[in-house]
Amino acid sequence: MAGYNMMRCGEFRTTYEKDTTIFPTPMSKKFAILGVLLCVIAPLQIGEFSFVSDTLLTLMIQIGYLSIGALGLNILVGFTGQISLGHAAFFGFGAFASAWMNNDFSIPVFFSIPLAGVLTMAVGMIFGMPAARIKGLYLAIATLASQFILEDFFARADWFTGGAAGALANPFEIFGFAISGDRSYYYVVLVYMIAMYILAANLMRSRDGRAFIAVRDHYLSAEVMGINLTWYRVLSFGISSFYAGIAGALFAHYLQYVSVESFNLLLSIQFIGMIIIGGLGSVMGSLMGTVFMVLLPEIMQEAASIITSTSWGNIPAITEGINFMKEMVIGAAIVLFLIFEPDGLAHRWRMIKAYWKLYPFSY
Template identity: 40%
Template sequence: MRYLFKTGYGQDVDLARHGGHVFWYGMLAVLLVAAPWLIAEYWLAQMTFVLIYAIVGLGLMLLAGFTGLFSIGQAAFLGVGAYTQGVFTNVGVPFPVALALAGLLSAAVGAVVGLPALRVKGIYLGIATLSFGFIVEEVMARWESVTGGNAGLHVKHPDLFGFKVDTATGFYFLCLVVCVASTLAILNLLRSPTGRAFVAIRDSEVSAQSMGIHLARYKTLSFALSAALAGIGGALYAHKISFISPDQFGVLQSVDLLLLVVIGGLGSVHGAFLGAIFLITLPQVISLTKDYLPAAIGQAPGLQSVVYGVVLIGFVLFEPLGLYGRWLKVRTYLQLFPFYRQGLFKRQKSFQKSDRLK
């Protein structure tokens, strides 16, 4: 069991709590940098998708996991960012400028969508965001002069002020830099008064308001920041697949993103990455194992949807804290062995939600 003895106030705000964090995250950074020379190009492409979905997952985690607001229309922000990036890139705007515009426009749209959050919550807020998703999908399909309609839109390679990123390795490193920057931004935001206000709203709106937190302002800000990250992820997604169409940003994509944060672990930054890994690798695992299954099962249509549903039901029933919650239990078991008690995590239900995932 590791005991931390703090000797200064700076340790309360350090990103790395102890030397073990520095070592393991340093090793992870080395592996990520060396990945293009260690794995095949196909798996490098899958890692790129993991980074893209992790960025989008961070935004939804901020909204659902840390602010407690329910959204089933996150794919709409993904589409806004993708089409903004595609349109501006195709007219010659440099990649960093187009990426910033994609994030800003998505944030503006998110702030507008966040207005219903001031009056409704729970399933009613989910219905409102779902309706917005349908509206955005229809606009993308009908605004043919800009989006190309149902015929789709081709997206050029990123242009970094004259330098074309037209290789898989180059684009992987570009996504890695954006993902690391987004993660550091979210971590610092959560340590700030704004992030603590988000968590207070999630735990109890009445208590947060009694402490002077402006609910309307922070809810709208949470929607805007979540949409901005989704827009940035959508911009990278558009470059990765090189062709976008409205049907790629429908309700099924929103459900996948919601699945990402629920299975990854609501209320944890790690959960966004674990959920992204799950979302990208599960279809690959299914495709690799279906040949070994009986033909009636392996060749059946809708096998992937059935597996998704079974996995989601399993997590909701047996591991509500997701993959990161399971890792916390395994880590605690190893640290306390042989003194680990069966009901250790069950007793934490009596504490505030913000204390559960420390």
């Protein structure tokens, strides 16, 4: 598990504040601000010219809400060491909850998204109850059961989800101004994403965050040190579901239609894939993993369209099987990363940085 930092020679952390800071060097802070600025100006359109195409913008919005969900799962799996195979169900619950509150109680979308997060948190804590007694493998199976139970609930609860017909969600609006179109909605997702990432990074510096890591690393020692295991395990489920709920609600108001079938086991596995590929126990790793997981199928699609345009490549195995190939590659990516790079892209990124810091003299 990645939980360590490679420190640069000559970089001494003499106070506790310096050790727990989010940005270890002034440079890293500048880069983070630069990154956010780039994200802010990316969708701007000046006349005919725009930095990113509509397709790319769709992908960026997807990365936005999925990375919030992945971050939630990373808090649960990477930081607290609990396993959840039912994350997609909580993601879906958030989506339906927000649409339901907006449609049936006319709560404005602006408030219904955070409220959906809170509601999902409550549900997540109920489903996290088994975690108080069981762990490891048993917990994995229990959360697998919760995935199927919630999926069944979605299909059945007409009052909540609209049953087989699905639910319609209104577009996002803020104090009467409707926000429509991808280029405006992008900012809603971006604001949520930055807020949630700062929240998570700070959570991990707080007492609760350290308690999570202690529960992961050695739960018996943690208990001896006075950490309430039951409470922190359930709380971790709650926080992870809160993130999933927010992500789901953003997803619902982006597509403006929520169908019952979209939150299946495959999506749960994809969430797990994101955090494994990104790096368990790394906040930025969740984002990297999501980017990888969203872009991988798109790149394959592009590659396939190039291959099929040639005369020998235009065969049904590629034209019709591309969707299955995408799933296969996701499965293979999970397996290969676990065998060859168990600490994920976040670790690889640290290695690259360390390499270039001392280039060309590596000693």
